[in-house]
Amino acid sequence: MTDVLLKLHDVTRRFGGLTAVAGVSTDINKSEIFGIIGPNGAGKTTLFNVIAGYFPPSSGKVVFDETDISGQSSDRIARRGIGRTFQAVTVFQDHTARENLRRAAMVTRRYNPLVYFSSRNAGDESEVLQKMAQFTGLEPVLDNRAGSLSYGQQKMLGIGMALMGRPRLLLMDEPAAGLHTSEKKEAAQLIRRLRDELGITIVLVEHDMPLVMSVCDRILVLNRGTPLALGNPAQIKADQTVIDAYLGEEYDFA
Amino acid sequence: MIEQIIVNGILASLIYILMALGFTLIFGIMRIVNFAHGEFYMIGAMVMLMLFGSMGLPYFLAVLLAGLLGGLLGVVAERLLFRPLVGDELAGMIMSLAIGIILQSAILLTFGPAEQSVTRPFSGTWHLFSAAVPWDRTVVAICALLILVIFYLFMKYARLGLAMQAVAQDPETASLVGIEPGTVYASAFGLACLMAGLAGALMAPVYTVGPYMGELPMLKAFVVVILGGLGSLPGAVLGGLLIGLSESVVTTLFSSTIALIVSFVLVLMIVVVRPTGLLGRGAR
Amino acid sequence: MRNRYLYLILVVLALVPWLLGNRYVFHVATMITIMIPMALSMNLMLKIGQLSIAQPAFMGIGAYGSALLAMRLGVPPVLALLAGALIATAIAVVVGPLFLRIKGVYFVLLTYAFGQIVNLVFQEWTTLFGGNNGLYGIPKFSIFGVRLTQSPHYYALGLLLLALFYALMRRIERSDIGAIFESLNENEMLSRSMGSDALGWRIGSFALSAFIAGVSGGVYAFYIGFLSPETFGFLMSVDLIVVNAIGGVASALGPVVGAILILPLPELLRDAREYQLLIYGVCLVVFLLFFRQGLVVFLQRKRRA
Numbered sequence: 001m002t003d004v005l006l007k008l009h010d011v012t013r014r015f016g017g018l019t020a021v022a023g024v025s026t027d028i029n030k031s032e033i034f035g036i037i038g039p040n041g042a043g044k045t046t047l048f049n050v051i052a053g054y055f056p057p058s059s060g061k062v063v064f065d066e067t068d069i070s071g072q073s074s075d076r077i078a079r080r081g082i083g084r085t086f087q088a089v090t091v092f093q094d095h096t097a098r099e100n101l102r103r104a105a106m107v108t109r110r111y112n113p114l115v116y117f118s119s120r121n122a123g124d125e126s127e128v129l130q131k132m133a134q135f136t137g138l139e140p141v142l143d144n145r146a147g148s149l150s151y152g153q154q155k156m157l158g159i160g161m162a163l164m165g166r167p168r169l170l171l172m173d174e175p176a177a178g179l180h181t182s183e184k185k186e187a188a189q190l191i192r193r194l195r196d197e198l199g200i201t202i203v204l205v206e207h208d209m210p211l212v213m214s215v216c217d218r219i220l221v222l223n224r225g226t227p228l229a230l231g232n233p234a235q236i237k238a239d240q241t242v243i244d245a246y247l248g249e250e251y252d253f254a
Numbered sequence: 255m256i257e258q259i260i261v262n263g264i265l266a267s268l269i270y271i272l273m274a275l276g277f278t279l280i281f282g283i284m285r286i287v288n289f290a291h292g293e294f295y296m297i298g299a300m301v302m303l304m305l306f307g308s309m310g311l312p313y314f315l316a317v318l319l320a321g322l323l324g325g326l327l328g329v330v331a332e333r334l335l336f337r338p339l340v341g342d343e344l345a346g347m348i349m350s351l352a353i354g355i356i357l358q359s360a361i362l363l364t365f366g367p368a369e370q371s372v373t374r375p376f377s378g379t380w381h382l383f384s385a386a387v388p389w390d391r392t393v394v395a396i397c398a399l400l401i402l403v404i405f406y407l408f409m410k411y412a413r414l415g416l417a418m419q420a421v422a423q424d425p426e427t428a429s430l431v432g433i434e435p436g437t438v439y440a441s442a443f444g445l446a447c448l449m450a451g452l453a454g455a456l457m458a459p460v461y462t463v464g465p466y467m468g469e470l471p472m473l474k475a476f477v478v479v480i481l482g483g484l485g486s487l488p489g490a491v492l493g494g495l496l497i498g499l500s501e502s503v504v505t506t507l508f509s510s511t512i513a514l515i516v517s518f519v520l521v522l523m524i525v526v527v528r529p530t531g532l533l534g535r536g537a538r
Numbered sequence: 539m540r541n542r543y544l545y546l547i548l549v550v551l552a553l554v555p556w557l558l559g560n561r562y563v564f565h566v567a568t569m570i571t572i573m574i575p576m577a578l579s580m581n582l583m584l585k586i587g588q589l590s591i592a593q594p595a596f597m598g599i600g601a602y603g604s605a606l607l608a609m610r611l612g613v614p615p616v617l618a619l620l621a622g623a624l625i626a627t628a629i630a631v632v633v634g635p636l637f638l639r640i641k642g643v644y645f646v647l648l649t650y651a652f653g654q655i656v657n658l659v660f661q662e663w664t665t666l667f668g669g670n671n672g673l674y675g676i677p678k679f680s681i682f683g684v685r686l687t688q689s690p691h692y693y694a695l696g697l698l699l700l701a702l703f704y705a706l707m708r709r710i711e712r713s714d715i716g717a718i719f720e721s722l723n724e725n726e727m728l729s730r731s732m733g734s735d736a737l738g739w740r741i742g743s744f745a746l747s748a749f750i751a752g753v754s755g756g757v758y759a760f761y762i763g764f765l766s767p768e769t770f771g772f773l774m775s776v777d778l779i780v781v782n783a784i785g786g787v788a789s790a791l792g793p794v795v796g797a798i799l800i801l802p803l804p805e806l807l808r809d810a811r812e813y814q815l816l817i818y819g820v821c822l823v824v825f826l827l828f829f830r831q832g833l834v835v836f837l838q839r840k841r842r843a
Contacts, residue, residue, distance in 0.1 A: 052731075078733040090728045092721065103721055104732045106714060165733055287643055338827055343643050344589060348779055349826050355776060362812050464720035473654070480647065511662045518658070521651040526636050529644050 005030045005169055005201045006051070011060035013043075013050050020046040020226045024060075028169075033195055033202045035212045038222035040046055045173070047222065051203070052084050053077035053170055056171035064169065083167030087174040089154040093147035097138055097157050100146050101129050108219045115174065128164065131194040135193070136160040152183045157189070162200070170194065177212045184208065188215045221245070257385035261500045265391050267498025268398035272453040273475035274482065274490035275405060276446030282422040282485030286336060286346035292472025294447040298324045298454030299363055299372075299463045307372040317397070317455040324451020325444045330442035332521045337436065354468075362465040369464035394456045401452055402491075406444075409487065418442050422485060477517040479526055482530070483534020492532060532537035542792065551798065552802045564689035566805045568761060569825035571696025575585035575703045575754045576774070577636055577781045577793035582707065584787045585716075586743045587723040589776035593751045595656035598770030600752025601759040602660065602667055613699045615679045615760060622759075623752030642815060646663065651820035653716040653772065672766035679760035692761045699757065703750055706773040707790035719743075720785035744833075777801070783825050 007029040013021040021043040035042050056057050056071030063069065069077055077084060078084070092100050097162045105128060133139045136156045143151055146157060155178070162170060175191065176184045188211050194200045205211045213233040221229040221236060222246045229236055236242055272444040274293060280288045287337060298498045306316035330354055362374045376389040409415035414437075421438045429435055453471070461467075478497045480490025497517060504513035555567040576593055583590040587593055604622030607613040613621065627781060630698055637648050647827040659769045660667045681696065722736055730736055759765055777800075785796020800821070804814035 073730075073737075074727075075730040075733055075735050077733075078731055084731050085730070086731075090725065094723055094724075103717055106718065110729070153673070161728075161732060208721075211649070287641075287647065310799060335827070344646075345826055347589075347643065347646065348822065351776060351779065352819045352826065354824035355815045356823070359812060359814075359816035359819060363816070400775065471718075476647075476650075480651075509662070511658055515655055515658045515662065518651045518655045522648060522655070523642050525640060525648050525651070529640065 003029045005032075005065055006203065007061075007063040008051075008062065009061040011047065011050060011057045013046050014058045015056060020225055021050065021222075024220075024222070026220055026227070026230060028201065028203060030168075031195055031199060032217050033191060033215055034202065034204070035080055035216035036205045036220040036222065037209075037212055037219060038208070038228070040220040043179060043225040044222055046098065046225075048173060048203075048205045052082070074088075078165060078167075081166070081168040082171065083162035083165050083169070085155075085158050085162050085173060085175065087177050089178075090152065091144075091146045091154055091157050091161065095146060096143050097133075097160075098129070098142045099134060099145050100157055101164055102140075104164035105129065106246050109221075132160045132163050135163070135197075137173060142216070150177055152186075155179070155187075156190075163194075163200075166251065167200060169201045169203065171200060171204075174206055174208075175204060176206060176208040184211055187211065191215050217220040230245055235247065255384075255506075257383045259506050260427045261382060261385040261387055262506075263304060263499035263507065264495075265387075265395055265498075265500030266502060267494045268395050268402075269453050269457060269471070269493035270474050270478050270498050271491050272274055272398055272401060272449050273404075274478040274494050275473050275487060276449040276486060278479045278482065278485055278490045279418070279422075279442050279446045281479070282487075284336065284340065284346065284439055285343050286350060286443065287343075289350040289445070289472070290331075290357060291350075291446070291450055291472075291475055292468030293354045293357040294324045294328060294450035294468070295454035295457075295471050296361065296463075296468030297327065297357060298464075299453030299458040299467060300365065300454075301451070301491065302455040302458035303372050303463050306375070307370075313375045317452060320455035320458075321448050321452035324447030324454070327451075328447025329440050329444035331447075332440050336443065337439065340439070358465050358468070368396055369462035371462055374459045390460055393403065394460065398453070401449065405449070408445075413418065414438070418447055440448040448496060473514070474517075477521055479531075480521045481531055482524070483531030486533045488535035489531055545793065546797070548794070548798070555690070562692050566802060568689055568693045568696050570797060570801050571700045572691060572754050572758050572761070573777070573781075574794055574797045575750050577778050577797050578703055578707050578790055579750040579754070579789060579843040580775075580782055581780045582710075582743055582747040582785060584782060585711075585719050585723075586740050588638075588740070589646045589745065589779075590648060590649045590744070591650045591772070591779075592656075592726075593747065593778060594770045594772075594774040596626040596748040596751035597632065597758070597774075598628060598656060598660060598765075598767070599748075601770070602673065602755075602756030603752070603754035605673060605709035605759040605765055605807060606666070609675065612645055615677065616681055618796050619679075619753065619756035619760070622756045623749050626743050626752030626755070627749040631741065634744045635737065638737060638740040638744060643733045643742060650772070653775070655773050657767050660770070667767070668765070673762055674757050674764050676763045676765070679757075679765070686760075692757070696757060696761075698743070699753060703753075704790060704794060712791060713736045715739075740753055752771055768817075776815075776818065780822050783822060 004027045006026050011021060011024045012019065024047060032058070036047060038044050038210075046055070046111050048133075049055055050061055053069070053072055053074035053076065060214060061068055061070045062082060063202060064077075064082060067080070069080065074173050092103065093102075110193060133142055138153065140157055141153060146154060149157065155175070159175075175187050179187060191204070192215060195202060204216070216233060218230065218232055219236045220227060221239075221242050228245060229239045231239070273291065275289050276287060280286055280291075301320035301323050302316055305311045305319055306313060311319070335349055335353060336346060339349055374390050377395055379386045380392070381387065400420055409419065415435045417428070418441065420431070420433055421435055426434055428438075442497050454468070474497065476519045478493040480492055481497060482492075482493025484489070501510075501513045501517065555631070561746045576597060579593045579596075580590065583593075602622075603625040604615075604618040606613055607618040607621055633652065637645065637652070638647055660669055662670070664671075686695060710761040718729070718734055718739060722734060722739065726736055755770075756771075781796040781800050782793050783796075784800060785794065786792030800818070803817060
């Protein structure tokens with residue numbers, strides 16, 4: 001049994017004449033926290049979306065746990081055990097946090113329409129729901145309307161929802177976006193806990209350098225669609241080509 | 255034989271183009287699928303019946319008045335009924351449906367369901383190679399061409415025409431530049447209905463006139479516009495020619511019903527494969 | 539809670555034809571019981587956020603299908619009815635994956651084109667469908683050897699099917715399927731990221747709506763005994779839209795209420811049948827401008843306020 005959960009083989013994605021991502025190959029190991037960074041326009045989001053199933057790769061393969069998932073639809077990929085969070089707050093605003101989590105739990109049920117026919121108050125997911133509510137600290141606000149929660153809480157809810165499907169791999173799209181400094185520290189802690197306590201492998205795309213450096217085991221740096229460097233935070237910080245690529249942008253590598 | 259097919263095709267195309275241009279203009283600018291478009295055609299024809307058939311006004315004057323009346327009706331409909339629904343594509347579509355059935359019922363109640371004839375202003379045929387071309391359809395064709403040329407010049411050079419194109423491309427920027435979208439909506443809708451009314455008036459003496467006569471032209475306009483691309487004016491012209499000619503071929507070889515089936519199958523294929531049609535822009 | 543009063547009224551209304559005993563009233567009532575499932579069929583599609591005007595075409599497929607199976611192949615009416623509806627469902631399943639990737643206005647146009655094609659085929663293929671002159675001589679419906687010969691029988695049959703389909707729709711609404719539909723409508727990207735097979739659910743809805751329409755078509759065929767392509771044209775879609783718009787989309791009760799209010803109108807104004815469309819048109823305009831959410835929601839809101 002290999003330790004690699006996600007393999008990217010020479011992944012390329014073109015949009016018409018524009019090559020957004022070219023020749024990305026890397027292995028992501030189980031229980032790893034893997035970061036993808038790069039200056040603006042580097043192709044991080046495109047790569048993320050290819051993995052998550054929003055576009056098929058123009059060439060190359062995405063292999064999840066020894067199954068080729070290239071080009072599969074986003075919902076199929078979700079059902080395989082790959083969850084994702086969104087950069088902007090994405091929750092069902094008019095429903096309670098509890099209802100949001102409950103809806104997210106549906107993916108864990110066996111895929112049989114008749115099962116869904118049963119009443120809305122099926123109890124089987126309430127255990128998992130409680131656990132996730134505790135994990136994300138949302139217990140006190142479970143019965144509040146999602147739209148009334150604070151930005152940070154809504155982001156937490158988004159993460160909780162992604163967790164309800166009990167994913168083995170979690171794709172996080174700029175988890176620190178829009179958070180205050182203190183909230184960012186909490187986010188970093190949460191990401192570590194996701195791996196330590198729940199055994200989830202994490203791939204995140206991020207702009208916030210302190211977070212990335214503090215939380216990731218390995219980092220892939222993209223520049224203009226092509227891989228620039230791959231290594232642990234210390235290696236990346238010291239890599240001259242990476243520093244050069246970021247020249248002209250304000251980043252604190254500390 | 256071939257010349258006849260081509261001539262028939264082109265004669266039909268011109269009317270389809272008139273209908274399609276209006277239809278696509280409304281969609282391009284207001285994102286409304288105007289299911290009532292055929293009814294404005296029918297109203298043009300009914301007005302022609304009254305003015306030219308009954309009251310004996312001169313032909314060209316009657317055509318003009320019929321068109322203007324249709325246009326006026328369109329402006330009123332837009333202002334009162336469509337304006338409140340701007341942005342809601344589905345509601346706009348359903349509203350056009352409602353207007354269509356109201357117009358059809360109104361005419362049905364006023365004139366009865368029977369089809370009537372309008373005396374032909376011109377008779378006889380002339381020959382283009384081996385094809386027989388009726389004079390009345392020739393006049394229709396010439397008038398249609400004239401209308402198309404005027405329409406083209408209007409869109410290209412008149413301020414209102416350019417404003418319409420601007421709103422179709424990007425309504426927000428257009429309003430920033432000072433173009434009042436309301437005026438554009440009303441004019442575009444009025445213009446489209448004017449053209450439909452003119453088409454109906456021109457065709458009134460060719461076949462018969464009745465409350466249901468708008469349904470078929472509406473179907474054809476629909477097919478043409480989907481083919482050419484919803485919102486594309488050149489697409490409407492290209493689509494009109496293609497549909498008019500292909501229909502002529504299929505009708506001669508098989509039947510008009512089969513021609514219609516072929517057209518709709520074409521619509522299905524286009525919407526599924528390339529919804530923007532031949533010349534349309536990407537959907538917003 | 540409030541719905542109980544509404545249900546009571548509906549049950550009482552349902553009994554009216556027997557109280558009046560008038561054959562004409564039974565006819566109108568039977569037609570309503572055939573059209574309400576059609577309205578529900580459109581409502582089901584509206585629940586996934588799509589307006590489908592293919593429903594009359596599916597009704598026609600069910601109607602011609604059951605009629606021909608009973609007439610030409612001697613299939614017993616109950617089986618023929620089911621088979622006709624299943625043919626409609628099968629066609630929906632075949633075109634579904636193609637159509638349901640498209641959304642919004644373009645989807646409506648697709649169903650419009652589809653409906654026109656089906657209609658034209660009914661008109662053109664005269665050897666099979668009888669063309670514009672119609673298909674005559676459809677046998678009477680019979681269950682377990684009992685032949686249904688009179689309106690009241692068909693009314694009862696219609697009521698039974700109507701109740702069944704309505705119950706089904708309500709169950710779907712209240713169940714997790716309803717929650718999934720809501721989620722897909724609210725935020726498809728989010729729902730799919732949680733694993734909801736958006737296309738699959740849409741095809742399922744489309745297929746079920748086709749089945750319901752097909753059954754209604756079959757019942758219509760056996761009841762009237764005669765079919766013509768005109769019936770299953772665009773105009774019926776107008777009726778269905780009016781009923782759903784006025785009754786309201788949010789709950790299956792909406793089209794039921796809408797149908798009961800709207801569908802008898804042309805019969806009440808029997809001498810002025812031409813006014814029917816005019817009234818529909820005006821009602822539609824009024825509702826689009828002022829009550830876009832539909833009557834049922836409007837009434838429910840009023841009670842809450």
